[in-house]
Amino acid sequence: METAVEEIVQSFRERILDAGKNATPLLIQGGGTKQWYGHDAQGTLLDTRAYSGILAYDPTELVITARCGTPLAEIEAVLSEKNQMLAFEPPHWGDAATIGGTIAAGLSGPRRPYVGAVRDFVLGATLMDGKGQTLAFGGQVMKNVAGYDVSRLLTGSMGTLGLILDVSVKVLPRPFSETSLVFALSEADAIRRMNEWAGQALPISACAWHVGRMTVRLSGAEAAVRAAKLKLGGEEISDASAFWSSLREQTHDFFSQDDKHGLWRLSVPSTTGPLRLTGKSLIEWGGAQRWLFSDENPDIIRLSATAAGGHASLFRGGDKQIGVFSRLSAPVEKIHRHLKEAFDPAGIFNPGRMYKDF
Template sequence: MATLEAMAARFQEGRPVRLTGHGSKDFYGGPLGDAEPVSTLSLNGVMAYEPSELYVTAAAGTPVADVEALLAQHGQHLAFEPPRFVGAASGGTGTIGGMVASGLSGPARATAGAVRDHVLGLTMLDAKGELLHFGGTVMKNVAGYDVSRLMAGSMGVLGLIAQVTLKVLPQPVATATLRFEASQDKALLRMNRWGGQPLPISASAWWDGALVVRLSGTEAAVRAAIHKLGGSVIPEPMAAPFWRGLRDQCDEFFLGARRAVQGGATLWRIAVPSTTPAMPLHGEQLVEWGGAQRWVVTPMAPAQVRDVVAAAGGHATMFYASDKSAGTFSPLGPQLTRIHKELKRQFDPAGIFNPGRLYSDL
């Protein structure tokens, strides 16, 4: 298994490489291409964990599920609920490095923040084979902090993430899940109205005529919210698997989306202002994050989808698709394109890391 020294020597050769772990997110982003795979799985294990200081440091190839199992022993968790892809249709098991590189967050993202908000620091190998350190172990340590955040969602095009330090938080004392019958428009109105109130809402999802809301906090706060909101309480033995399936993308909606993609449809991950009404997109839809994230399974042409989403002030990403020739991520404007290319030039002047995974010209 490759060590950091062996990886550094490989990068210094200047030949393109494809950074990979268990391959759970091989479906995501641009084509894998024929670059030589470099695995992070030899970089495994928790390097430091201080429950009282609320941080954990783990090597890139460590499964997210393993880190969370350790945190759970101390009543803590990764509050942004990253997809672990354990049991997901994509196969494989999500790793810490892949979690940061993909930038994916789960159901609690709207209230807990995204991956980048929980990255305190990281270590990476650049194209010269040099080991670079950014950030620290506490939020107030801002040395190189922006670079640590920059790696979140970079799809590995800037370098190999070797080690990550993450902020961890206590698990909520109490949780409850409520269900409401509602159309998408009514569900969006409710979610946005509730979002402006002091309610302990930690996640929400609308699909197939049902709005499901998770409450998390103190027992008193959760009881008061149940009394105020009404709805039907879903027993925890049924609610927990629902949120877990949504988080790990192995529930009925995502399994159905994979089948639809085989028939020529595309699963789109859409980010829009939460107040955006139901959009004129044909196909099955699932709404999360209080209305800010919309999943749509549709056979519509990519240009049509992106025009509708752009008109709403958002952007659309091809998540599952058999044809990604239109580009996985929304095209960038001239200024953002220039920034991306300059970052790529600074971190990876030879262009060896994950060519084409983020944009075709990076």
């Protein structure tokens, strides 16, 4: 078995060395469930799914380590047996989603503002760089390398720095009790209420607003959830699990709208009031994440997010020629280029996936 694993890793190395020698780009991909994310993928497919399996899982230490091609559903099933979970609630967007793709995409679900983002749970990773070298960063404790926590830098890098071979992730126990409440509120009142409650000792684990309805999830000890429910009021909903799953997996009716002009993702300070943009919106993360379908000029959408102290990305659909992500500031772009040159000097890994000239 170990020999087969070594052969897979060696095949990856040979593919990478050959690509570097011939300056031919590689498209690193697991299940392909997030292939549409970012700019259009380029290069010859390097499929990671053969490199699969859970390497270590210690429920008492709340750490799981798995190879990049391991199905996300397999990991979650193993954790569920011990009543534990990936607390950042990663979206699958398909049965074939892998843990490597989850880390590379760096996307989190509804619980993100209350427990942390994907990168907050990454403890360590092993990377194969553009020279075919296998590099280990971090471990089962947080550790900085040469001034950077590289395992965290890989989160959201979309495969542009190298092939993530395996990753160690912190997990958390599932809450003993959960309930979700719905309130009839305007957008402005919902944002205000989300921020007021965020400053109180309430076991809130998710918030969302859409067309006059704000839904709040409470998670934790049974007594704490019961007390918070009595304090907040609202109407309890029976299909709460399906509702939050529909937001995480973007199967909610909101996301099924015509995306001719694209689905925008705006990240702004949670206290930002309603944005003066036309279109239909859905708000998550206590006001910090806002989804928007709009025929507004893309520059207006980005300027609006910037003016609020945030940024906007063209998440799905629309004209990607305008640029999917907001431009980096000069100092940050310089850091990105240095990292790219260090890990991928031949520029073979997922070129243009994040930025067309990167």
